[in-house]
Amino acid sequence: MAASELYSKYARVWLPDAEEVWKSAELIKDYTPGDLTLSLQLEDGTTVEHKIDPRTNNLPPLRNPNILVGENDLTALSYLHEPAVLHNLRVRFIDSKLIYTYCGIVLVAINPYESLPIYDTDIINAYSGQNMGDMDPHIFAVAEEAYKQMARNERNQSIIVSGESGAGKTVSAKYAMRYFATVSCSSGESNVEERVLASSPIMEAIGNAKTTRNDNSSRFGKYIAIGFDKKHCIIGADMRTYLLEKSRVVYQAHGERNYHIFYQLCASSHLPEFKAFKLGCADDFHCTNQGQSPVIDGVDDAKEMCNTRRAFSLLGIGESDQMEIYQILSAILHLSNVEVKDHSADRCSISPDNSHLIVFCELMGVPCEEMAHWLCHKKLKTTTETYVKSVSKMNAVYGRDALAKHIYARLFSWIVGRINHALKSAVKQHSFIGVLDIYGFETFDVNSFEQFCINYANEKLQQQFNLHVFKLEQEEYMKEEIPWTLIDFYDNQPCINLIEAKLGILDLLDEECKMPKGSDDTWAQKLYNTLLKQNAHFDKPRLSNRAFIIHHFADKVEYQCEGFLEKNKDTVNEEQINVLKHSKFDLLLKLFEDDEKPTGSPSKRSSGTGRAGPSQRDNKKTVGLQFRQSLHLLMDTLNATTPHYVRFFHFSLCLIHLDPVRAVQQLRACGILETIRISAAGFPSRWTYQEFFSRYRVLMKQKDALPDRKQTCKNLLEKLIKDQEKYQFGKNKIFFRAGQVAYLEKLRSDKLRMACVRIQKTIRCWLARKKYLRMKESAITIQKHVRGHQARRYVEFMRQTRAAVIIQRNVRMWARRRRYQQQRSAALTIQCFWRAYLARKQYYKLMYEQKAVVIQRWVKGWLVKRHYRRILAAVILLQSCVRRMRARKELKKLKVDARSVEHFKKLNVGMENKIMQLQHKLIEQVSIVEVWMSRKTAINKYVSSHNQVVDELNMKNTSLNNNIDELNKQIVEQAQQLTEIKTNVDNTKQLEKDLTEERSRYQTLLSEHLHLEERHHDKHLWMFDLFMFLIVLMQRHELESENKKLKQDLNELRKSLTTESTDLMPPAPGSMPYDVLMEQLTSSNEELEMRKEEVLLLRSHMVRQEALKHRTYKKSEILRCEPETCMYHLHFLTFLLRSTDIHTLNEDGELWLAYEGLKETNRLLECQMQEQDRVHSDKCRTLVEEVKKLKGEKEQQQKLLAQSLLLPEDARIEASLNHEITRLTKENLELMEQGEKQDKTIRKLKKQLKLYMKKVEDFEGNHMDCWHLAVNITRKEKEYRGMLEYREGDESWLLKNLVTDLKPRGVAVSFTPGLPAYIIFMCLRYADNVNDDQRVSSLLNATISSIKGVIKVGNDFEVVSFWLANTCRILHCLKQYSGDEVFMMHNTPKQNEHCLANFELSEYQQVFGDLAIQIYRQLIKCMEDILQPLIVASMLEHETIQGVLGSKPTGLRKKSPSITGEEAVTVEVLLQRLSLFHSTMSQHGLDADLIKQAVKQQFYIICAVTLNHLLLRKEMCSWSKGLQIRYNVWQLEEWLTERELTDCGAKEALEPLIQAAQLLQIKKKTEADARAICTMSTALTTSQILKVLTLYTPVIEFEERVTTGFIETIKNLLKDRGESAALMMDTKKIFSVTVPFTPSSVALETIQIPASLKLSFLTRI
Secondary structure, X not given: OOHHHHOOOOOXXXXXXXXXXXXXXXXXXXXXXXXXXXXXXXXXXXXXXXXXXXOOOOOOOEOOOHHHOOOOEHHHOOOOOHHHHHHHHHHHHHHOOOOEEEEOOEEEEEOOOOOOOOOOHHHHHHHOOOOOOOOOOOHHHHHHHHHHHHHHHOXXXXXXXXXXXXXXXXXXXXXXXXXXXXXXXXXXXXXXHHHHHHHHHHHHHHHEEOOOOOOOEEOOEEEEEEEEOOOOOEEEEEEEEEOOOHHHHOOOOOOOOOEHHHHHHHHOOOOHHHHHHOOOOHHHOHHHHOOOOOOOOOOOHHHHHHHHHHHHHHOOOOHHHHHHHHHHHHHHHHHHOOOOEEOOOOOEEOOOOOHHHHHHHHHHOOOHHHHHHHHHEEEEEOOOOXXXXXXXXXXXXXXXXXXXXXXXXXXXXHHHHHHHHHHOOOOOOOEEEEEEEOOOXXXXXXXXXXXXXXXXXXXXXXXXXXXXXXXXXXXHHHHHOXXXXXXXXXXXXXXXXXXXXXXXXXXXXXXXXXXXXXXXXXXXXXXXXXXOOOOOOEEOOOOOOOEEEEXXXXXXXXXXXOOHHHHHHOOOOHHHHHHHHOOOOHHHHHHXXXXXXXXXXXXXXXXXXXXXXXXXXXXXXXXXXHHHHHHHHHHHHHHOOEEEEEEEEOOOOOOOOOOHHHHHHHHHHHOHHHHHHHHHHOOOEEEEXXXXXXXXXXXXXXXXXXXXXXXXXXXXXXXXXXXXXHEEEOOOEEEEOOOHHHHHHHHHHHHHHHHHHHHHHHHHHHHHHHHHHHHHHHHHHHHHHHHHHHHHHHHHHHHHHHHHHHHHHHHHHHHHHHHHHHHHHHHHHHHHHHHHHHHHHHHHHHHHHHHHHHHHHHHHHHHHHHHHHHHHHHHHHHHHHHHHHHHHHHHHHHHHHHHHHHHHHHHOHHHHHHHHHHHHHHHHHHHHHHHHHHHOOHHHHHHHHHHXXXXXXXXXXXXXXXXXXXXXHHHHHHHHHHHHHHHHHOOOHHHHHHHHHHHHHHHHHHHHHHHHHHHHHHHHHHHHHHHHHHHHHHHHHHHHHHHHHHHHHHHHHHHHHHHOOOOOOOOOXXXXXXXXXXXXXXXXXXXXXXXXXXXXXXXXXXXXXXXXXXXXXXXXXXOOOOHHHHHHHHHHHHHHHHHOOHHHHOHHHHHHHHHHHHHHHHHHHHHHHHHHHHXXXXXXXXXXXXXXXHHHHHHHHHHHHHHHHHOOHHHHHHHXXXXXXXXXXXXXXXXXXXHHHHHHHHHHHHHHHHHHHHHHHHHHHHHHHHHHHHHOOOOOOOOOOOOEEOOOOOHHHHHHHHHHOOOHHHHHHHOOOOHHHHHHHHHHHXXXXXXXXXXXXXXXXXXXXXXXXXXXXXXXXXXXXXXXXXXXXXHHHHHHOOOOOOOOOOOOHHHHHOOOOOOOOXXXXXXXXXXXXXXXXXXXXXXXXXXHHHHHHHHHHOOOOOOXXXXXXXXXXXXXXXXXXXXXXXHHHHHHHHHHHHHHHHHOOOOHHHHHHHHHHHHHHHHHHHHHHHHOOHXXXXXXHHHHHHHHHHHHHHHHHHOOOOOOOHHHHOHHHHHHHHHHHOOOOOHHHHHHHHHHOOOOOHHHHHHHHHHOOOOOOOOOOOOHHHHHHHHHHOOOOOOOOXXXXXXXOOOOOOOOOOOOOOOHHHOOOOHHHOOOOOEEO
């Protein structure tokens, strides 16, 4: 296309500028070919004329359209040049606060110099599993791409991180390693990820230092290869280091520091373990105080030392090895302080008492004299002799520093080796991902050997990068089958040859190092002579003979030759090393044990030549050679892997400014502009046919749109772009040259603008014509009415004029006459009225003054009275309100107390009736005993002595009772006094009600007191039980004797019937013998039934007494019984001995037992009398204390009464009421506590009674079997009891068939929901019924283990849902049939009969509740795993409303759908999945409340994942995307409404997403808009709001970006919010779940066991 088409009016271009490098300008008139100037207007309004060189005719570069500004990928820009790249980075860095940007395959990162919340675990989870083009640029995206390609392609990967010092390379490399440690899992070895990450603080401590550009600058290069196994789990790592800056150990520039480890040691010198090192502060040592900056702001060296030691321990380096490392480092510190004294030009010495030298030698374990000697001397070897020569002070200092550097370098290498050994895995490594953290291109005012090596390494890396970029371009073109030509790119191989080839710089340097008299000057001359005229990349400075210039790919650099030879040799005095080798320090020996030894070949050569063999130093590799070999090894490794590039810059020191000059320098130095140039030389813009059709459909007519999208796009491009070299058609994409997309965007914008103008023209014409017609019609209507009105007014005017003439004539006559008369009468009237007026005025004045005084007096009085009445009414109202409030509070308290006591009475009504019945029975039995007491003779004499004692005790009891009666009388008197006081307040109705309520309460308390006394009487009932036991024993003998008689009669009757003559016929029915036999049989059966009932009663009593004998009633309790009960016992024994026949009684030895029992009773009676004396004495003491207490209370009441009499009447009544209320409340609380204790006792006794009744029934059943065998009575068929019988040991088969092997899908459809739970509970009921606690515990424990095993094995949603429903049903059954009244409210009577009788399983309820919560969490995890791939594709990516969203040009990293497949993932797919979840849970019978909680959790996951991806994807933050999100959310809400789930909290869970969508659509310009946003966005955090506004990106030209001023306004308005600073929503958050009790209406006895479950070994009971 012609330049005139692009450089037209309003086109924007870039102009070069000295300060800002590039400035934006706009053409104010069209450019035509041949013009020598361009008329431009700058952004500040200045008009300039830009001159065009007529020879080159180069026009300024064009600006990209606004829609392309701020793109994620620089290659997506249509115009690819330096100003476009710089401007795009500035917009992203300054305006959008985004530090990462793609540039093709390179991730460009800018150091923000502040902590950003974009590296949390939530961010890692958001990037995990995502395609690289789907998310915003990030270091995690590069790491995920490397991890994914390693897993998919089975090929090793490398991440190459480069940049200037301080750009953030080391930190980002740590983030990449942390990403790999998070997304992968360890494969068997413990803490392998932690150990990989633990290497970072160690390497930072020994290899990082503070420089002028960076507080934590890495002074070495490293390549960390993280190893993975076949399952892609981290198994270990390996580290290689390059070119450690050893000179920093002995020298630091101003403002810099030595390595961090030295300052950490000095900061920790106060620790006991470091005392032996004799360290001090960092300023005390020469090697740490040269930079005069020992402290880094915000860094605690002592704390960092703790982190370093912790990392050493985590890597398996023990405490002893650590102390040896610190010992060597301390020795280096002391070595730097060794002072050398100068004696002459070539002689020096060290004082033997130098403290630092002594400490150094002690720490290193070497002789001090030898070390001091060889620090000041050196050994010279010739062919025949060896000389020891002293050195100058300068050379001695150089030797000392060289030794320190050498020791530190050896220690550094040893630590790296130990780290590699700790990270090495025994498992075979399948693949690895390497992270290369290496220095970037460096150029300073003075560049030396270190900068030369660094730039040499960057030359090699840039060459590898260029080849890789070219390879990717070639692969893309071949994949799309388009013709391509070789792209011309900068080849830096000549520069690399200059450095490393034969007779290159390094080769000449090594050769010069071998020369005996080699120097830097001679080496420089060799360089000039050899390379100056032969290589274009080598040059010589004009004003220096000791420097040279190399033209690198980034810039030309001048290197100073001084120090090159010394640094390349890296020489150390061998004698000093030999002294160290003879050390007693083990670690020091390990550092030097791998020194090279003389080999055989050199010695052979020496013998041949007659010269001495070369020394070890001659065979030592130079630093340059070592670095070149390690660099070649690194390049081989990188070439064998798939590289991923990250380039770091530091354009500024904050997020609000960017230095353009520095930015352009670094862009050129790191090769970014070269990447742009390579991309621009090819086809940088690439569109799929569908994207191109959707974007540029507006440029074609309706008839041009064909079904074949590819052909349609071809036809359109042939019309729009005539030059076919500007684009190419691939298989799936269209490739465009640079600038073509901008041209198409211009055509599209012009077309849309023309369409807008046409629409505006038509609408404006229609509006103007409509307005004209309306105005015309209105004007005609107005004219019609105005003209009619004017005609009517004219006629009326003429009539009025004629009438006026006539009226004027007559009126004038009448007026004249009237005027005269009026004037005459007026004069008289005026005089009369004036005089009367003056008189009245004087009178009114006098009257007014008098009345005013009276009115004032009355008004003032009335005002004062009204004010007084208001104050009085307010005071009375306030008093009444306060009194009413206090009275209401007391009334509520009294009502609560009254209710609790009444409830207690209701609960104990039945117990009172039972007690009364027992008392009646006791009276009857006493009467029986009294009848038989006349027969006692011998025992009465024996007991008479004891009766006297009992009488004395009774007398004491009566005296105590009298004392109690006196106290009660005193209480009554006090109550009477209180009632007399209360009768004085009858004038107040409200107080009367309170008093009546108090009286009623007092009565209820008295009745409660009586009830407690009756309950106290229950303690004596155990003697009654003993008495009943003896009676039962007597009746048992009688019944057994009668039973024997009946058996004998029956046998005789049978014998008589069988011994009759066989020839006699049996009696006929109705005959006399037949009737007699029937009567006897009937009577016998009745008697037998009666005896059976009696036997049953007796056995139940026996069982009860036996249990009581062993469990509750022990000897100590028997001793506390009353003497009357013991007398009853003795009387009964007497009766038993007297009334029973001796021989009959002595049958089976019962007489002897009775005698022994009598003796035992006598002994117990004696003990009981003694115990009774003690009890009575205790009672006396307690009664005396109670009397004292009552006296004290009486005195206190008298004091209160005396004080109250001094108070006013109202206060006195209130004080007395408060005192009485306090006393009654205290008593009520005590009674309530006693009632609760008694309730617990009653419940416990009830359970024991049930247990004993079961035992009696079993005992009776055993005896009934005997009767059945004898009588052969048929048993009636019983109803099912809702239990399943199983044998011991069947639990495993039961749970295997019911849990492990069960398929939930068939059960859910065919059987009752919760059927396995019901079957397990019915088996549990059987175990409870047989009172087998072992079965109960084994069944429940096995059930829990089986369910956990099924859940653990599979991650199927149906399985988890099914067993969650059954676990909840088991839990509900345990509660429903526990016997607790709270859970039995909804049961049927039959269900209440099925309650568990013997065991209380509340602990298992808790266990099953915890298990249900555990399964619920796994259910949520299953749903999350299923929904995760669908959420982003359906909620964000799919365009449900067609035509709303627009497409933007993208770069090399094209977006890919979240789920690969033919069908797109829509919201309908997501809703179908949610419906499947809901129907499955409903079919399984899951509780409705749990379903609601699960749905709420699902919607929270949808909201969190969608919002997190929205915050990480810049292209999604647009107005149209907000509309799309709101439509999708509406569909989710409709789904909730259809299933009646609107009240489950799911809508509230979606609120952050709804507000984010509203935030994208709301107006964002004025301060009022900002306030509206702050009011609306309550569910979003401040960081989320600012992030959405920052990322807001227009999709079409007519949208506007959010200004930075508006974002600052929002930030200021939200700064007072107290909320979390987290950017991402927690996708792992699970709401707390509750399992509410849901009773079942299913009757257990109706449940049938299907045969398909294979549970035939279970039997229904």
